[in-house]
Amino acid sequence: MTGESRDSVGALAASVQRGEVTAVEVAEATLRRIDAKDPELHAYLTRAGETLLEQARAVDAKRAKGVPLGPLAGVPVALKDTLSTRGVRTTSGSKILEHYVPAYDAAVVERLLAADALLPGKTNLDEFAMGSSTEHGAFGPTKNPHDTTRSPGGSSGGSAVSVAAGMTPAALGSDTGGSIRQPAAFTGVVGLKPSYGRVSRYGLIAFASSLDQIGPFASDVRGAARLLGVIAGRDPHDATSRDEPVPDYEAACGESVQGLRLGVPEEYFGAGLDGEVDASVRAAISELERGGCTVKPVRLPHTDYAVATYYVIATAEASSNLARFDGVRYGLRVEASSLAEMYGKTRDQGFGDEVKRRILLGTFVLSAGYYDAYYLKAQKVRTLIRRDFEAAFAEVDAIVSPTAPTPAFRLGEKTGDPLAMYLNDVYTLPASLAGIPGLSVPVGPTKAGLPIGLQILTPPFREDLALRVGAAVEARNSTL
Amino acid sequence: MTVIDRARVLHVAKLASLSLRDDEVDAMARELSHIAEYVAKLGELDTKDVPPTTSLSGTQALRPDEVEACLTHEEALSGAPRTAAEGFAVPLFLDPRGRAGT
Numbered sequence: 001m002t003g004e005s006r007d008s009v010g011a012l013a014a015s016v017q018r019g020e021v022t023a024v025e026v027a028e029a030t031l032r033r034i035d036a037k038d039p040e041l042h043a044y045l046t047r048a049g050e051t052l053l054e055q056a057r058a059v060d061a062k063r064a065k066g067v068p069l070g071p072l073a074g075v076p077v078a079l080k081d082t083l084s085t086r087g088v089r090t091t092s093g094s095k096i097l098e099h100y101v102p103a104y105d106a107a108v109v110e111r112l113l114a115a116d117a118l119l120p121g122k123t124n125l126d127e128f129a130m131g132s133s134t135e136h137g138a139f140g141p142t143k144n145p146h147d148t149t150r151s152p153g154g155s156s157g158g159s160a161v162s163v164a165a166g167m168t169p170a171a172l173g174s175d176t177g178g179s180i181r182q183p184a185a186f187t188g189v190v191g192l193k194p195s196y197g198r199v200s201r202y203g204l205i206a207f208a209s210s211l212d213q214i215g216p217f218a219s220d221v222r223g224a225a226r227l228l229g230v231i232a233g234r235d236p237h238d239a240t241s242r243d244e245p246v247p248d249y250e251a252a253c254g255e256s257v258q259g260l261r262l263g264v265p266e267e268y269f270g271a272g273l274d275g276e277v278d279a280s281v282r283a284a285i286s287e288l289e290r291g292g293c294t295v296k297p298v299r300l301p302h303t304d305y306a307v308a309t310y311y312v313i314a315t316a317e318a319s320s321n322l323a324r325f326d327g328v329r330y331g332l333r334v335e336a337s338s339l340a341e342m343y344g345k346t347r348d349q350g351f352g353d354e355v356k357r358r359i360l361l362g363t364f365v366l367s368a369g370y371y372d373a374y375y376l377k378a379q380k381v382r383t384l385i386r387r388d389f390e391a392a393f394a395e396v397d398a399i400v401s402p403t404a405p406t407p408a409f410r411l412g413e414k415t416g417d418p419l420a421m422y423l424n425d426v427y428t429l430p431a432s433l434a435g436i437p438g439l440s441v442p443v444g445p446t447k448a449g450l451p452i453g454l455q456i457l458t459p460p461f462r463e464d465l466a467l468r469v470g471a472a473v474e475a476r477n478s479t480l
Numbered sequence: 481m482t483v484i485d486r487a488r489v490l491h492v493a494k495l496a497s498l499s500l501r502d503d504e505v506d507a508m509a510r511e512l513s514h515i516a517e518y519v520a521k522l523g524e525l526d527t528k529d530v531p532p533t534t535s536l537s538g539t540q541a542l543r544p545d546e547v548e549a550c551l552t553h554e555e556a557l558s559g560a561p562r563t564a565a566e567g568f569a570v571p572l573f574l575d576p577r578g579r580a581g582t
Contacts, residue, residue: 330559
């Protein structure tokens with residue numbers, strides 16, 4: 001192990017723990033890889049230099065003193081730029097936060113550092129995580145390493161590309177309606193959105209608080225499992241984080257899938273599904289069946305209403321969360337003679353078009369005369385969508401589907417049509433609304449070499465089951 | 481349901497403290513109407529007896545009410561675009577006779 005190759009999370013941590021490679025060597029190699037690859041791909045908004053080397057030196061010093069190293073010893077983990085990092089610029093992809101330097105670390109950042117991880121930089125995203133293509137950021141698009149004319153998906157596109165291009169073996173993203181799973185599918189890596197409440201959001205720049213969840217990307221399923229084990233668990237600073245036990249997720253990856261009942265929802269295989277995605281996902285499901293799983297159809301009858309439900313609830317919450325960006329306490333300020341004018345000008349110049357569109361839509365659905373017809377209605381339909389999953393999980397252990405209806409689309413292909421962009425998230429939004437975990441694992445590729453993702457959904461706090469099925473799919477991939 | 485026209489965009493923008501440029505108002509009216517028409521499909525569903533999902537958190541115990549370390553005064557002000565008298569500085573919003581300004 002030299003730190004130069006595409007080592008997995010587990011292999012790299014083991015070689016740092018054994019002293020076969022130092023954390024400083026890994027850090028330097030990581031910066032070289034980012035310098036070599038990122039000018040073309042633009043996965044990073046901020047590349048750490050000295051702070052990364054300080055982290056690495058601390059890990060090496062700990063080992064020299066004979067202190068046992070943590071589970072992510074010397075593992076570089078890229079961070080989506082929605083995660084607050086003390087002393088390191090955090091933009092959320094927005095001009096309004098272009099020069100913002102947080103005074104504290106997000107809870108997940110503290111946990112990664114406590115596990116002896118290295119943090120090489122902050123990755124690109126759609127502004128405030130609002131988008132599905134990493135084209136809506138203020139600082140330019142990220143490109144898909146499998147075809148640089150295509151989007152890596154979004155909004156956590158930079159984190160996905162950091163892993164897909166081998167710049168880091170792992171990364172963290174955030175997923176509000178598919179923002180980890182869809183870019184994982186588009187770039188051919190593993191991505192996991194944990195259950196709502198599984199991971200503390202303290203220090204995550206909020207988009208939609210009843211949906212946002214932080215989760216890992218990794219080059220393999222076990223890597224994602226190890227990261228989840230580090231970041232999961234109750235945090236008193238996030239009242240929505242749950243005090244559920246954190247199982248050994250990596251051990252779950254080694255368990256047999258024999259006898260597991262898998263549900264296949266017909267609503268996720270309908271019109272709009274690309275033929276190659278369909279074939280590839282069905283082939284993977286057949287392999288799981290040959291591996292001892294029972295496969296049966298399930299119904300999720302309100303799937304067709306998920307996009308509309310999501311875009312009411314998420315925009316309503318965003319309009320409220322983004323009220324904090326007012327030019328007073330941090331971020332951009334456009335001076336004006338009155339307070340109201342200062343607010344208005346700051347927000348007009350600081351926010352991009354997609355963010356403004358969502359703030360306006362969210363304010364509209366919450367406004368007098370429209371609240372019941374839009375917002376309250378969407379909250380009721382959200383209940384129906386949750387009940388769909390509860391009924392399905394009474395019959396099966398996990399649900400398997402495509403992660404996205406198509407492989408990666410071209411850069412610019414959907415930016416002119418917001419609704420077409422939203423509809424691309426049709427298979428990932430329902431799990432976000434229901435608060436259940438969703439794992440995307442690669443199953444492709446297409447004839448043109450584009451990755452395809454299989455999505456595995458399980459009941460709340462059963463990430464272990466999703467990882468177990470994901471590891472079985474991965475094992476099948478490696479034998480092909 | 482309602483199509484979002486120019487006047488509605490301007491009203492909502494005011495509620496959201498966004499001052500839009502004139503060309504932005506027309507584009508937003510068009511795009512938001514398109515999205516609102518799509519969202520209106522929720523009206524197809526009978527939800528008369530369905531309770532709304534307002535939270536997925538369930539009942540959570542609050543943390544103990546104990547004083548713990550927090551940001552220092554300097555740290556809290558460190559990102560402010562403008563400070564004065566150890567606080568956040570904003571444009572005048574009360575006129576000298578004490579009435580609320582704009």
